[in-house]
């Protein structure tokens with residue numbers, strides 16, 4: 001028996017949220033006295049996959065068939081289920097993302113497994129198996145008992161603290177995994193992929209600098225981008241900003257956009273409407289810059305500055321540059 | 325083309341969430357309910373595609389009778405008929421299973437829904453339904469065109485987007501800017517009253533998960549204000565006090 005953890009690869013590297021999933025899965029494995037096995041699908045070097053050992057995995061299955069290079073939830077779920085069957089996995093852990101949810105869902109339907117997505121803490125395992133997850137876009141939490149024999153958990157960012165350079169405790173053994181693939185999972189043809197390669201992805205970012213309608217227009221974004229650069233941060237925005245096409249849609253944060261959980265979220269000229277807050281309330285620390293002292297965002301903030309963003313942003317950038 | 329759009333019935337985005345019965349039930353008192361915002365995008369695109377292709381559109385909801393006003397709204401926006409599975413949709417697997425019973429293979433060419441519900445935010449129902457029906461599922465879809473029996477769609481992937489062609493039938497989780505939300509007009513509201521709404525009992529399924537209790541987040545401490553003239557000191561505080569830099 002085992003706990004199986006799926007790790008998502010990005011250009012050959014294991015994503016940070018997936019390393020968290022490995023640490024999370026290893027803790028669950030420890031609790032139930034099983035071993036933690038990792039499944040990676042796609043291209044990655046062995047040295048990269050060995051990292052999983054540093055977070056507690058004893059074995060890494062690597063499915064690197066060329067047909068699997070392109071993200072494909074149907075085929076990946078099939079591989080995941082075959083891995084789970086080979087390793088007699090009772091618990092399957094994935095990091096929350098579009099792909100993670102799709103894979104978890106398809107695997108759950110194949111295995112008739114109870115699935116809980118958005119898990120925020122390690123499960124309580126005793127007479128029953130209980131997990132807590134975020135609901136109502138962070139406005140509340142729900143504790144759920146999973147009763148099925150096989151259990152699938154999709155874990156939110158920051159559900160567990162991990163060390164950036166952990167000391168290796170386990171030497172992970174890496175094995176090629178080459179299950180049969182089904183033709184019907186490869187019916188789609190991808191005609192275009194656009195990746196904003198230079199940009200940091202919002203869901204993975206540790207720091208986010210975000211702008212609202214208070215930025216007044218797309219031509220005024222440079223000071224915000226400068227601060228983001230100085231901090232090594234990703235940039236985000238409120239819904240009206242992306243609706244107005246001031247910024248691209250994939251930067252839209254909130255209840256109807258991306259939900260983020262960085263260490264630091266800096267909101268510039270965003271009023272703090274409840275739908276925006278819903279997307280950022282997983283952040284560890286929130287800074288709000290707004291000229292209106294009554295802006296609701298201050299109620300959700302850890303630090304606030306009342307003033308004009310265009311005067312304040314350059315000061316912050318200057319201070320951030322002198323940090324190093 | 326036969327289109328099925330699945331909608332959720334959820335508290336309005338501005339609703340204050342509280343619980344009753346010893347924190348085991350959502351306190352629905354005084355909360356306005358809406359069609360899930362993502363489902364609303366799916367519905368809007370579904371109506372456009374139905375009009376373009378001269379097909380039909382059925383709206384499906386798994387839930388209790390208090391959702392009927394939202395179902396009528398979907399009919400007013402342009403669905404031809406509606407089905408409600410009369411059950412409290414307590415987990416994703418159960419909900420997907422009920423949808424899959426209605427959408428048995430061969431029944432619909434296109435099954436649309438939101439990328440996630442805004443109450444449970446799981447984002448797994450489209451994948452579950454796809455697998456239960458043995459067909460492909462994609463999410464979040466931001467653009468969708470249908471030519472014959474092929475869909476061309478653009479969807480968000482991590483840090484970008486991709487365009488792909490896939491044969492129907494498909495299950496798709498939708499998000500903006502796939503279409504603009506539609507507001508029902510007077511004629512729509514009038515005709516919606518007489519459009520068929522069929523209520524079916526759920527198909528039995530063993531319980532895979534059981535909700536135990538709900539909790540609210542611990543409230544934030546006070547916000548520390550920094551004078552605008554000393555804005556630069558914030559960076560030092562973030563490093564030494566909040567320890568996030």
Ligand SMILES: Cc1cc2nc3c(=O)[nH]c(=O)nc-3n(C[C@H](O)[C@H](O)[C@H](O)COP(=O)(O)OP(=O)(O)OC[C@H]3O[C@@H](n4cnc5c(N)ncnc54)[C@H](O)[C@@H]3O)c2cc1C
Nearest residue numbers: 212213214238239254255256269270271275276291292309
């Ligand atoms: C169903 C639904 C879903 C929604 N989903 C989302 C969502 O996912 N994400 C989201 O963001 N919104 C969402 N909204 C919209 C939300 O209700 C707000 O309208 C929106 O968040 C406001 O954006 P904003 O703060 O940028 O703009 P505004 O509310 O216009 O606020 C601008 C702020 O900038 C400040 N300001 C102006 N000039 C300056 C200056 N020079 N210096 C400093 N501050 C300045 C103002 O004081 C004000 O507080 C949703 C709404 C609905 C109905």
